[in-house]
Amino acid sequence: MTRRILVTGGAGFIGSHYVRTVLGPQGPGEVSVTVLDKLTYAGNPANLDEVRRSPRFSFVQGDICDAELVAELMAGHDEVVHFAAESHVDRSIDGGAEFVRTNVVGTHTLVDAAHRAAVRTFVHVSTDEVYGSIAEGSWPETRPLRPNSPYSASKASSDLIALSYHRTHGLDVRVTRCSNNYGHHHFPEKVIPLFVTNLLDGRKVPLYGDGGNVRDWLHIDDHVRAVELVRTKGRAGEVYNVGGGTELSNLELTRLLLDACGADWDGSVEYVADRKGHDRRYSVDWTKIRDELGYTPRRDFVTGLAETVSWYREHRAWWEPLKDRAAW
Numbered sequence: 001m002t003r004r005i006l007v008t009g010g011a012g013f014i015g016s017h018y019v020r021t022v023l024g025p026q027g028p029g030e031v032s033v034t035v036l037d038k039l040t041y042a043g044n045p046a047n048l049d050e051v052r053r054s055p056r057f058s059f060v061q062g063d064i065c066d067a068e069l070v071a072e073l074m075a076g077h078d079e080v081v082h083f084a085a086e087s088h089v090d091r092s093i094d095g096g097a098e099f100v101r102t103n104v105v106g107t108h109t110l111v112d113a114a115h116r117a118a119v120r121t122f123v124h125v126s127t128d129e130v131y132g133s134i135a136e137g138s139w140p141e142t143r144p145l146r147p148n149s150p151y152s153a154s155k156a157s158s159d160l161i162a163l164s165y166h167r168t169h170g171l172d173v174r175v176t177r178c179s180n181n182y183g184h185h186h187f188p189e190k191v192i193p194l195f196v197t198n199l200l201d202g203r204k205v206p207l208y209g210d211g212g213n214v215r216d217w218l219h220i221d222d223h224v225r226a227v228e229l230v231r232t233k234g235r236a237g238e239v240y241n242v243g244g245g246t247e248l249s250n251l252e253l254t255r256l257l258l259d260a261c262g263a264d265w266d267g268s269v270e271y272v273a274d275r276k277g278h279d280r281r282y283s284v285d286w287t288k289i290r291d292e293l294g295y296t297p298r299r300d301f302v303t304g305l306a307e308t309v310s311w312y313r314e315h316r317a318w319w320e321p322l323k324d325r326a327a328w
């Protein structure tokens, strides 16, 4: 029987890759997808061109905070995969109101409607940032949440609200907390696409502080596979960390990106004031999803990064109009 999945934020970077994948040749086949997306500056209808003609695809432009619309949509769906969010930490430092509205109020609107419509499964996509910084080692799912930015605090709040609907009402909520994603179709405000598109244009790249902040990098193919494992085999009320297996400082990442674009350090790197409250290092322990659901990251970072850089080289028409939108 076809499962009808409501995918929020499906016009964004990760959500659109999820939709293209589940409706693509490697997808499970027995699913149909409705994307609910407000099309903010980060949402791009072109990300869904590949699936637009599929009879199993439909698109609704709308806000996850719109309770009436959400209730109406929820009634026709069996499952929800929730990606929609304000996702850029720097913007949340500039002003957190939209982060609280979309990430907290929007998630509540969705889980409440999912509960009332007796939806079977609700996958809430969250982030490793909710745990806060860690100097050494990796946080397990049981670590109390200590978010530091308005973005991560809004995501932590949304995790707790989603999980409260499991504990209180028995709604089958599953939460994923992944590390930094990279790949094609990534909006050019985040570090990898920002640096690559600047370098392809012969411009400088802004490196925060001393460049010593460390992140774990996860290819979108691996992340989407993890989300599908959680949707199809995960357990209700559980949280699953998702790691990528490649930990790099921003200095190391910048060096790789300069090499990939054929640029030199002195002519291309501009040190800028550090991000306020910049978390030094994130790291999640993903033993649970490996042991329970058989997940391991498959994409090798060097190959994945080279493919990503090639994609940006070949898709100027996709990112050039977005460079203006990325400025705020």
Ligand code: NAD
Residues within 6 Å of the ligand: 008, 009, 010, 011, 012, 013, 014, 015, 036, 037, 038, 039, 040, 041, 042, 043, 044, 062, 063, 064, 065, 082, 083, 084, 085, 086, 087, 088, 102, 106, 125, 126, 127, 128, 155, 178, 179, 180, 181, 182, 187
């Ligand atoms: P993105 O910014 O590329 O896409 C977000 C999408 O949500 C956009 O299409 C936007 O139009 C839509 N949206 C925003 N507000 C909305 C609203 N009120 N109603 C309906 N739609 C709305 O984000 P992304 O990088 O694809 O991230 C997807 C999810 O993964 C987010 O929940 C994010 O917190 C999480 N996440 C991302 C990363 C990463 O590295 N990108 C890492 C960890 C977790």
